[in-house]
Amino acid sequence: MKYTDLNFLKFLLFDVHKIEEILKFSKHSDFDKDTINMFLDAAKDISDQELYPYYQEFDEKPAVYEDDGIKIHPQLNNIFKAIVESGWVGAHFSPEHGGMNLPHMVEGAAGHIYSAANNHVSGYLALTVGSANLITSFGTQEQIDTYVPKMLQASWMGTMCLTEPEAGSSLGNLRTTASLSDEGHYEIKGQKIFISGGDHQFADNFIHMVLARIDGAPKGSRGISLFIVPKYRIKEDGTMEFNDVLTAGDYQKMGQKGYCTAHLIFGENDNCRGWLVGEPNKGLKYMFQMMNQARLEVGMTATSIATSSYFHSLQYSKERRQGKKLNDKGERATEQALIIEHPDVRRMLLMQKSVAFGSLSLLMESFKLYDLVENTEGEEKNDIFLILDLLTPIAKAYPSEYGLLAASNGVQVLGGYGFTVDFPQQQFLRDIRITSIYEGTTTIQAMDLLGRKITAQNGKALLLLMERINEDIAEAKRNETLTKYAEQLENSIKTTQKTLEYLLPFAFQKKYQSYLKDATLFLELFSHVVISWQWLKMGVVSIKAEGLNESLRQGNILAMKYYFNYELPKIKYLSDTIISTDDVIVDDGKDYIN
């Protein structure tokens, strides 16, 4: 069963997002088109053999808490080994830190393949890499030497420990404490919940990246520090001892059941040691490096689930006969049609495809910006970083919100069968539901977009992004087929500007409630503009690129047309609603939501 299209993925990498512009940097000189193709083909092989066949089984036999620890599906051990062997884990790290300077674009593309095959897997490894990344970025050489090599082998695995029972979206309120001991380490005490990959039987150690408050630190988010807190600490003689990190349970969830979610208690017996990473009180800033990457990864997870859902319903729609085909000839058809022949089924399939592939393109765009940030300096680097930072909340929230709707369409295409466990469609829908919550809910992404990213450096990010979009519009206008879509996107930018012209004065007047109350609608509006831009870009390349498979070319153009006809027009009502609300959602101190 097809769960993603490698040809389309390569089309994005090579044709649309031009990875050769990244490969020209000396850092990546080991790679060329052939080696990248080989790397992706290998990821596909592993996925075909080790990941996809276990997707439904991971759901049926979920991670469980027993005997003071979490047990995950045994196949995960084989998967971890195979993926480590492929070199994917930490592949973007420098060789000095155990990596191979693989561009983020390729790492992300391989991650897409893994998650499309089985989305319960990559989180374990991605969080390990992200944790190792934090250590290499902000840790001491000793910390790097102690932890990173084992983490890139996944014999030790990493987690991010942010959320506490009373501190989720609002991290400033976290209560875990860190007290400096005479020996230089900190004594850690507190509880962390929803810790993905936080404990299982297939790692020798867990390296938790824990946010905690040092005694006497400032209140709120300015008093949070980052600590390495291993489950087992290394004694002076080199042997290991338990570091008082207790696993209290594994959350049972509606989806992603193979991906465990731990409740951890640090220092219940006052014997939990943590080691400060970087400077005190800068923990949140450091963590946001990991967080931003994790947000792209969550966007990719959602994208990958939506992709697999699409291919599964596509396949079904080409096999299932039901109903007569409509026509404009005034005749009644006599034969049963394949359901893919029905307009409404086609609408659902094209919605799935345009959301999944549009998101995938945006993520490739983002990973490319990531690569550019790491290969540039000074103002150029700053500018690219601004664009990446602006796109990140969209690359996270859009695939998770619209991916859910796409996965719901995936169920619908199968009718009653879609609701049964005999087909994975219902699992895609259950699995994807978490992605709009992970690493900052959609509300948080929306506040980040409008409250921080749009206004940062006097709106420079938006100007820079618009320059790029306008370049693509100009190019699209040169082509007859694309002119009307280019113009539609141009008008959509005007709608965005009009909306911002209404909103921004509130920000200048520090009327933050009026400014931000409809941030989620603005996020949706702006997402449609950005995804349409991706589709226009894909349209341009689909028409121009030489040697492109005709089926791929036409498939892209059809999906692009769908997006401009059925999705982008939503921005008009979103803009109208933002501009003309009665303030109905603002708290007036009365209790009328009842």
Added chain:
Amino acid sequence: MKYTDLNFLKFLLFDVHKIEEILKFSKHSDFDKDTINMFLDAAKDISDQELYPYYQEFDEKPAVYEDDGIKIHPQLNNIFKAIVESGWVGAHFSPEHGGMNLPHMVEGAAGHIYSAANNHVSGYLALTVGSANLITSFGTQEQIDTYVPKMLQASWMGTMCLTEPEAGSSLGNLRTTASLSDEGHYEIKGQKIFISGGDHQFADNFIHMVLARIDGAPKGSRGISLFIVPKYRIKEDGTMEFNDVLTAGDYQKMGQKGYCTAHLIFGENDNCRGWLVGEPNKGLKYMFQMMNQARLEVGMTATSIATSSYFHSLQYSKERRQGKKLNDKGERATEQALIIEHPDVRRMLLMQKSVAFGSLSLLMESFKLYDLVENTEGEEKNDIFLILDLLTPIAKAYPSEYGLLAASNGVQVLGGYGFTVDFPQQQFLRDIRITSIYEGTTTIQAMDLLGRKITAQNGKALLLLMERINEDIAEAKRNETLTKYAEQLENSIKTTQKTLEYLLPFAFQKKYQSYLKDATLFLELFSHVVISWQWLKMGVVSIKAEGLNESLRQGNILAMKYYFNYELPKIKYLSDTIISTDDVIVDDGKDYIN
């Protein structure tokens, strides 16, 4: 925990939809406001004690197939008994047939309470009543006497057997056969799938209402007849014998796990007898009486799940503190706010409420029309029936489609907790997902609305409905608070008309593909108009009604404002999309959805 609001339900019954207009008919003379209140309070008591406490358990311990039969949760037996005792089962039947002439409005309102408490229950009984209703409507006196009394006691339970492996949406293709025997019964042979409540340990017999094709019958939907096929048939000596109806399995599903879904095999040993109901080849017509009722019931199930989801997330939002409250004073708040104080959480809650309560009002409107149909004659009856028939696809599809989004918001309000099985939010989302598939998918509802109901009797239904809507608009305009919403609804009707003026010429030209390709978008558009109408109506009554609780009054007005600000504006883009598409979703014979 609150799962519905009885005060609001009674406000709908007595104030908005004026059940006194039904009670004035002599048939219902046994009932008045007090007896209705008592009936509903009793349903609430049963729900509190017997249904709601088992909601999550029905999910954790689903119906299973074992030993050639299906086992459902033991509590269901207690529930069946309690509800039968309350008189709800078949309450709208005449006393002659074992009922008490309870108006459909009240029966539906009680059904809402049951399904809000635990949506895995009412289907078992509603299908039994629906089957009994088919028998009383079209069966012989002997059939009525044989089956109906036991069915209204739920000692025998009924099902509707339509779907087959190759015939779901397209019933004309069903293959189950019926061969007339010398003894007057028919020999039934075939398979039926997705049979809700099709087998379990708590009924002495199952009375399956089976669609099958009599040997030599016309092809397609004109050759389908309706049969009573009991699991156990009565021998001449009055004892029972197995009627060769095998239970082959129970579908395992992503939700509604307490409500079993059987795979039945009729006549595997050539010993399955069926008895024709009414005339041959009229089965589909008969079945549609049951189907239309079942569609309202599915709409009610979805509405009830969305209602319960709303109250659960409302409760959470009033207890959970997280983040600082935004304001327009240029200050930073210092205290943690309750999450219900955040605009985006309010937006999600108001969306949930406006969808759930708006749907509930539409269903009460529909049940009232049902009651009126049964109490009127001639042209009046015909007119009312036309309106009911027009509203039915909306009353089924809107709650199931928007209810899913509402239930997803319910998960989102709880953040990470919403994804865990520690809270029922994720179960609401899983349970409600089937409702847009049951009894005709949303696509089918949309084709029914645009393809049949809008055009029936030269569009008379729409004209009649518009008359009613315009009356309510005129009344709303007399009130200052409501004028702008009344005008907005008026404009929305113009948008609907404009859309139909574009579409209808295709119908006249028999260009059915062009006419129907975007039927689902039209259904969504028209649903928003209809639900806005319900909200305007509720707005009028909320302002006018005397003695209304102030909190209820203001709560309604706020939810109404939400709907007009955030939901109704969507119709503009829906209309634009219908009118201006590139024909992207029409099959052009090429294989470009790939």
